[in-house]
Amino acid sequence: MHEPASEAELLLRARALAGRTIAELAGLHALPLPDEPRRAKGFVGELVERALDVRPRPGVAGPDLPRLGVEVKTIPLTADGRPRESTFVCTLPLGRIERERWDTSAVRAKLARVLWVPIEHGPRVAWAARRVGTAWLWSPDVDEEATLRADWEAAQGLVARGGIDALDARRGAALQVRPKARSGRARVRAPGEDEVPTSTMPRGFYLRASFTARVVRTCYPGGR
DNA sequence: TTGTGATCATCT
């Protein structure tokens, strides 16, 4: 196997996964199922990347497939096609966010092209029996891009002005900022008031479920 | 410790 060399190849591989359960995929790749799924939150995402032969690239920022400019994301969907969770995009570069611009941001690079891989999610299906759905490729349309940009620039501006303490998950129509850390005690440096750096918790950019719900409605091959 | 993959658990 080799990494997908084109969007067509990537999509073909992803769609070949449709209908398989988590347990089946794990078996195909000789991966033991976690005893406690609650403690293996990234397992499904990593399993799908493995199944697509999309390899992790340590130390490299940007999309999972840099050559194609495509990011792979699993998304848990209920039977009626609603996302169960928000979607993590990337960490806030708090140490250098003052110098960031939307056009060259990691958020924009990652969301420019996304392969969404739906994962069945409901109270009646056991974790290991969840099935992969039909994947699709997406790019933000003009309105979505404008919304993402406005949210990103608002967050960037606030942090750059030393307002990290005022930045919570209630801001942002589509893109929000939430804690992203090993524990509540984790700390990183961020711009503070009067040029004095402050210490705060690490944050990440997330896509609100209301936003991805719209993406699903307009793009999911299964309709809905 | 930071970045990758996310979901958990509590609050409103």
Place this chain on the structure above:
DNA sequence: AGATGATCACAA
């Protein structure tokens, strides 16, 4: 119930 803030595991 949906949203917010907190947390889990792993690699380098």
